[in-house]
Amino acid sequence: MTDALRPLIAGNWKMNGLKASMVEFEAMLAGASKVVAKADLLVCPPATLIAAFAEKAHRSKALTIGAQDCHPEASGAHTGDLSAEMLADAGASAIIVGHSERRADHGESDVLVRQKAEAAWRAGLTAIVCIGETQHQRDAGQTLDICRGQLNVSLPDKASGDNLVVAYEPVWAIGTGLTPTVGDVEQIHRFIRDLLIVRFNDEGARIRILYGGSVKPSNAAELMAVANVNGALVGGASLKATDFLAIAAGCP
DSSP: OOTTSOOEEEEEOOSOOOGGGHHHHHHHHHHHHHHTTTOEEEEEOOHHHHHHHHHHHTTOSSEEEEESOOBSSSSSSOTTOOBHHHHHHHTOSEEEESOHHHHHHHOOOHHHHHHHHHHHHHTTOEEEEEEOOOHHHHHTTOHHHHHHHHHHHHSOTTOOTTTEEEEEOOGGGTTTSOOOOHHHHHHHHHHHHHHHHHHHGGGGGTSEEEEOSSOOHHHHHHHHTSTTOOEEEESGGGGSHHHHHHHHHTOO
């Protein structure tokens, strides 16, 4: 891990969570103070819970709220969509864009992902841009080419450590229990770091790179110790306060 970069542990709740989930979230808030020295915590619940969670978290110095997606436009005739401005108004401080499930389920292109990242910036929010290869692409030896292409097109110009986070998520490892080797993670995160520095110069060294793909308490410490792993994008394990906080506690 790059020592100068404070780790970020971001929980992506995906399409999970009802009003009753407030109990679990309150447990996260209660335990956040114990890991605040280790990492920043971000919880991205479904949009229906953002405002309620943000209201609970607004005094917290250790945990903030994010969103899972946004529309590129600020407003308009887009039934069922939410703009970045709406999400900011609800209390979000960051937005995940380009998650592999959005790319696969909704056919989102790299161009659209970039537009969504720009929308997040327009609303004053941090964009968490996801990239990563499928099992088929990995088997074909295309991992680095896929990541390069997604980074080149999905990331807007003028990115900085203040407005952008990159999340590398090997699609084949999400929800499968499979995890790349430490050597694989180190290679790809170094590759991403080098590309960020080439494009954004000094700011490229300040952009946090998260690892996402079956992160859990049992492997968090090993993954978080890898060079250029500056935190994690956590899926299923972020739904339970004990697991989410344990992952944060695994940061160096």
